[in-house]
Amino acid sequence: MANISTRFFGLELKSPVIAASSSMTGHAEQVVKLAEAGAGAIVLKSIFEEEIYHELQEELNLRTELTADPEYLDYFDYVIKEETIRKYLKLISDVKAKTSVPVVASINCISSGEWTLFARKIQDAGADAIELNMFASPSDFNKTGSANEQFYFETISKVIQVVKIPVSIKISHYFSNLAEMVQKLALTGISGITVFNRFYSPDIDVNHQKIITAGILSSPDDYLLPLRWTGILSGGLVCNLAATTGIHTAETALKFILAGASAVQIASVLYKEGPGAITEMNNGISNWMDQNGYASLNDFKGTLSQSVSSVQAWERVQFMKYFGEKAF
Numbered sequence: 001m002a003n004i005s006t007r008f009f010g011l012e013l014k015s016p017v018i019a020a021s022s023s024m025t026g027h028a029e030q031v032v033k034l035a036e037a038g039a040g041a042i043v044l045k046s047i048f049e050e051e052i053y054h055e056l057q058e059e060l061n062l063r064t065e066l067t068a069d070p071e072y073l074d075y076f077d078y079v080i081k082e083e084t085i086r087k088y089l090k091l092i093s094d095v096k097a098k099t100s101v102p103v104v105a106s107i108n109c110i111s112s113g114e115w116t117l118f119a120r121k122i123q124d125a126g127a128d129a130i131e132l133n134m135f136a137s138p139s140d141f142n143k144t145g146s147a148n149e150q151f152y153f154e155t156i157s158k159v160i161q162v163v164k165i166p167v168s169i170k171i172s173h174y175f176s177n178l179a180e181m182v183q184k185l186a187l188t189g190i191s192g193i194t195v196f197n198r199f200y201s202p203d204i205d206v207n208h209q210k211i212i213t214a215g216i217l218s219s220p221d222d223y224l225l226p227l228r229w230t231g232i233l234s235g236g237l238v239c240n241l242a243a244t245t246g247i248h249t250a251e252t253a254l255k256f257i258l259a260g261a262s263a264v265q266i267a268s269v270l271y272k273e274g275p276g277a278i279t280e281m282n283n284g285i286s287n288w289m290d291q292n293g294y295a296s297l298n299d300f301k302g303t304l305s306q307s308v309s310s311v312q313a314w315e316r317v318q319f320m321k322y323f324g325e326k327a328f
């Protein structure tokens, strides 16, 4: 059987198939099932900055009579955050006690605020690495691109300063000059970058003329955007690249490895098919390698990336030639 081990998060992983952060990775028992199914690593459900602040705000609204007291506020702020953090740290230590698979804590960050101090607690609880799920919405008409980008560098720098374990990031594609930005991020000292996170999307119900939530889970066709950028970016970075979004089968996972990804992060297919999807992917990757005479992932990783194969194939964006030749 082929060796499907790889390196991502600055760690040796026995499989390139990683259980991505989601509510599926928020309970120790569930994490154990994902590990038993053969996950190379587990990224725990994110702890959200907003979650902490939201929880605080709700409690404050309930206790308006007390909110005038600054000492109480200080105390309250402290207790709420401690409780949220305590639960998260317990999740890390519970998971570490139950499985030997690498456990990656995830922080959902939208600012480079005080939460960066929590990173050390996460390390002390036994996490093998940290993933920063980073998103600064480029939706402010008055904010420049560079001001937005500053958030990424400040946050990474603050976290890297307080921990010794590897730090990686998961990002969106909302950057004005994606390749240059990702290259600069890779040079900050992070151990890996995952492209691209999938976000909540609003949709519109025309029958009721209201805004609704688009599908939460990805579909198997959603992989093409991260695939293109994996192919373009992978050969030019000083850190490892992983991919997420729309990876539902071994075949799709193999496409990413051929494009230069060191690993893939999956969530939606785990909701649809359960932990067995990981076993199936591992077996599919291994069987394909056996059929093609590859002993290890490095034998074919990146062989179809832009830096090794065709620049044009990855860069082409217009359909002009296609439409010129095909008749409908």
Ligand SMILES: Cc1cc2nc3c(=O)[nH]c(=O)nc-3n(C[C@H](O)[C@H](O)[C@H](O)COP(=O)(O)O)c2cc1C
Binding pocket: 020, 021, 022, 023, 045, 046, 047, 106, 108, 133, 170, 196, 197, 198, 216, 217, 218, 219, 244, 245, 246, 247, 265, 266, 267, 268, 269
């Ligand atoms: C229900 C659900 C919850 C998620 N929660 C998180 C989260 O807490 N933190 C995070 O970084 N990503 C979260 N994600 C994103 C996934 O980790 C993953 O990167 C994304 O869904 C793309 O992979 P997929 O197409 O396999 O679902 C969530 C995804 C889903 C579907």
